[in-house]
Amino acid sequence: MSEHLLFLTGKLAEKQLRGILEKMQPEFTYTVHQLGVKVAALMTTDMILRRLKDTFGANRIIIPGRCRGDVESLAKELEITVERGPEELKDLPMYFGKEAHKYDLSRYSVKIFAEIVDAPNITVEEIVNRAHYYKNNGADVIDIGCLPSTDFPHMEEAIQALKQQGFTVSIDSLNNEDLLRGGKAGADYLLSLHENTLWIADEVAATPILIPETHEDLASLDRAIALMQAKNRPFIVDPILDPIHFGFTQSIVRYYEVRKNHPDIEIMMGVGNITELTHADTAGMNALLLGICSELNINQILATEVSRHACRSVKEADKARRIMFAAKEQDTLPKHIDSGLMALHETSPFPYSQDEIKELASQITDPSYRIQTSAEGVHIFNRDGLYTATDPFDLYPKLAVKDDVGHAFYLGVELARAEIAWQLGKRFNQDQPLDWGCATDVAEQAIDLHSFKSAGTTLAKK
Numbered sequence: 001m002s003e004h005l006l007f008l009t010g011k012l013a014e015k016q017l018r019g020i021l022e023k024m025q026p027e028f029t030y031t032v033h034q035l036g037v038k039v040a041a042l043m044t045t046d047m048i049l050r051r052l053k054d055t056f057g058a059n060r061i062i063i064p065g066r067c068r069g070d071v072e073s074l075a076k077e078l079e080i081t082v083e084r085g086p087e088e089l090k091d092l093p094m095y096f097g098k099e100a101h102k103y104d105l106s107r108y109s110v111k112i113f114a115e116i117v118d119a120p121n122i123t124v125e126e127i128v129n130r131a132h133y134y135k136n137n138g139a140d141v142i143d144i145g146c147l148p149s150t151d152f153p154h155m156e157e158a159i160q161a162l163k164q165q166g167f168t169v170s171i172d173s174l175n176n177e178d179l180l181r182g183g184k185a186g187a188d189y190l191l192s193l194h195e196n197t198l199w200i201a202d203e204v205a206a207t208p209i210l211i212p213e214t215h216e217d218l219a220s221l222d223r224a225i226a227l228m229q230a231k232n233r234p235f236i237v238d239p240i241l242d243p244i245h246f247g248f249t250q251s252i253v254r255y256y257e258v259r260k261n262h263p264d265i266e267i268m269m270g271v272g273n274i275t276e277l278t279h280a281d282t283a284g285m286n287a288l289l290l291g292i293c294s295e296l297n298i299n300q301i302l303a304t305e306v307s308r309h310a311c312r313s314v315k316e317a318d319k320a321r322r323i324m325f326a327a328k329e330q331d332t333l334p335k336h337i338d339s340g341l342m343a344l345h346e347t348s349p350f351p352y353s354q355d356e357i358k359e360l361a362s363q364i365t366d367p368s369y370r371i372q373t374s375a376e377g378v379h380i381f382n383r384d385g386l387y388t389a390t391d392p393f394d395l396y397p398k399l400a401v402k403d404d405v406g407h408a409f410y411l412g413v414e415l416a417r418a419e420i421a422w423q424l425g426k427r428f429n430q431d432q433p434l435d436w437g438c439a440t441d442v443a444e445q446a447i448d449l450h451s452f453k454s455a456g457t458t459l460a461k462k
Contacts, residue, residue, distance in 0.1 A: 003028040006058035008048060010040035012363055013064075013089060016356075020092050031056040045069025049077055066429075087429060090351035094336075103326040103337045110293055110321040113170055113189070113268070113302045114139035114314050120152040127158045131167055138318025141189065143302060144182065146173035156185040170209075172302075176200060191302070192238060195224040201233065209236045209268055216247075218254060225262060236300055238268040243277040252292065259296045268300035269293055271317065275303070275310045282309065283316045283341045283439065287334070290320035294328050315438045316341060343439040349425040350374050354388070361386040369399070371414050373428045378418045380411075392419050 005028050009017050014034045021030060035051050037043050043064055055061065061080055063071070065087035075082040086095045114134035119127055131142040142162055146152055155171070155178070162169050163186050170189035171182025176197055179190045183204025190206045194213040201208045210228070213220035221237060228235040239258050242251040258267060271289050275282045293301060301321075303313050319340040327334040339346070352360075354374045361381035364370065369382045377390040380399070387398045392415035401408040414430055421428035427435065 003059045004057055005030045006056050006061045007032045007085075008035050008040075008043065008052070008061060008063050010034065010037045010043065010064070012038055012360065013040045016089055016360075017092075020089055024093050024096070026096060031058065040064040041066040043067045045071060045074040049074060052078070055080055087432075088351045088427075091348070094348075103330070105322040105326060105338055107329075108318075108321040108325045109297075109299050110290065110317075110325075111140040111300045112138055112314060112317055112321070113141040113143045113191075113300060115143035115145045115172060115272070115302060115304045117145040117304055117306055118147065119144045119158060120147050120150045120155075124154055124158045124161050128161055128165065131162055131165075134314055135167070137315040139303075139314055141168045141170050143170045143172050143189075143191065144187070146171070146175060146178045148175075152178065155181055159185040159187055171206075180204070182206070189236070193224070195220050195227065198224060198227055201228070201235075207234045207236065209238050211238050211240060215240065216250075216254065218257065221258070222261070225265065234266075236266040236268045237262070238270060238302075241270055241273050243273045248274070255292070255296055255298065259298075266300065267296070267298045268302060269298050270302040271313070272302065272304035272306070272310075275313050276307050279309060281343065282313050283343050283437065286313060286316040286320045287323070287341050290317060290324050291334065293321075294324040312439055319438050339435070340438040343437040345425045346427050346435075349421065349427050351427070354379070357381075358386060367400075369411060371411075371418050371428070371430045373418050373422045378415060378422055380415065390419075390422065392416060 007017060007021070007030060009032060011034055014032060018032055021032070033056065035043060035048065037047065041064060044067065046069055048063065055078065058080065061078070061082045062085045063082060065085050067084060071082050071084060086092060116127055116130050127144070134142060144155070144158060159169050159171070159182060169187045170191055171179060171187040172191040173179055173182070174192065179193070179200050180203060183190055183200065183206040187206050189209060190200065190204070191209045192211040193200060193208040194211050196213060198208070208228070210221060210224045212218060218239065221239065225235070225237060237258060239254040240251060241255070242248050255267065255269065269289065269292075271286065274289060275285050278285065290301070292298070301317060303317050305311050305313050319338065323334050323337050323341070326337050336347070350373055352372060352374060354376045357372050357374055357379050361370075364381060365383050367382050367384070369380055371378065371380050373379065377388050378392060378395070379386060379388045380395055381387065384400070387395050389395050392412070395415060399411065401411060417434055418428045420426070421434055
């Protein structure tokens with residue numbers, strides 16, 4: 001027996017909703033019920049409870065995506081499942097296409113080591129604050145970065161403070177004394193050891209991250225791996241990711257070779273040499289790098305947020321690892337799983353054509369302005385007419401707002417958003433902020449990111 005769905009809508013959207021459902025030819029049967037409100041977005045769950053007298057034998061009720069109120073309480077009162085549909089009617093086919101296959105983004109395989117690159121130069125309290133910030137954005141391990149020729153008298157205190165608050169900690173240095181001190185203070189990981197410094201691993205319980213003794217020397221890395229395996233000790237290997245034009249492609253080949261030669265070992269990739277040292281948006285870089293990690297079963301990355309343009313790298317890496325895990329598990333492309341990394345563009349930025357907007361505008365009988373975008377530009381309309389432009393300043397002379405400062409200000413804000421959305425190819429919804437994905441989805445934490453001091457000299461050694 002097929003499922004029967006009840007779609008609740010408003011007067012202006014009813015015709016369009018029926019047309020979309022007819023074209024979908026869904027497997028379920030349905031009833032479309034217009035609830036007596038002109039604009040569907042103005043519907044509330046309280047209004048539905050008051051006005052809906054018949055559920056038409058439905059198994060589920062689909063309400064407008066922008067309907068406000070408590071959906072769970074409404075479902076309990078009506079004794080029927082209630083769901084918010086997509087915010088745009090044009091997204092209904094995709095909504096029901098995805099419904100049959102929801103992706104679980106709660107799981108991942110890659111651990112994120114987030115480095116505090118200038119730990120010797122900041123206080124223990126600041127180190128702990130940054131650790132909470134990184135953890136809230138997805139970090140699994142807090143990496144304490146040492147600096148060359150810089151004293152770090154409070155290293156032990158910092159590590160112990162982090163451990164007392166439940167953090168997993170790594171110490172990051174090429175100085176043997178730093179690594180030995182960090183391991184004895186309770187660090188869980190040591191970055192980084194090579195075959196001639198493996199004696200440090202014998203002195204402490206921390207898990208070492210192994211690097212080649214000299215750059216690109218995979219033979220020395222192989223020997224270090226063999227030594228650790230002979231001791232039956234856990235370890236992680238980092239063949240070193242190089243910056244673009246300074247060996248990047250060849251370093252990817254190294255990772256491939258290490259995985260081919262050692263199918264079962266744990267590997268780390270330090271992504272900062274790409275995200276920090278390439279002036280391009282980091283969301284795409286993290287998606288690609290985590291995709292490589294997924295293919296090569298690299299289960300650790302070292303991430304940094306030094307440059308201002310890379311200030312969301314940990315959050316982006318967290319989103320990317322979840323997307324890649326879900327895609328790999330389901331044997332599918334990393335598409336249409338989550339939009340968190342689509343900061344600048346969208347797969348379907350303009351749900352309505354210019355002709356469809358004209359048809360909607362012809363039905364408007366009130367003075368309130370509606371704003372929409374299509375491939376042709378920004379459209380604003382009310383009962384007095386429809387106007388289209390690619391520059392909002394061209395619209396101002398046509399709008400009856402010269403004597404209403406507040407209304408003019410509101411329309412200015414909305415038209416500016418619409419222009420940005422049109423220029424970038426993003427979805428615009430009036431009265432809603434533009435969706436920048438995880439570029440603005442920042443964990444709340446009392447920490448001043450602008451106070452992060454530049455430590456670019458530490459990146460070259462990662």
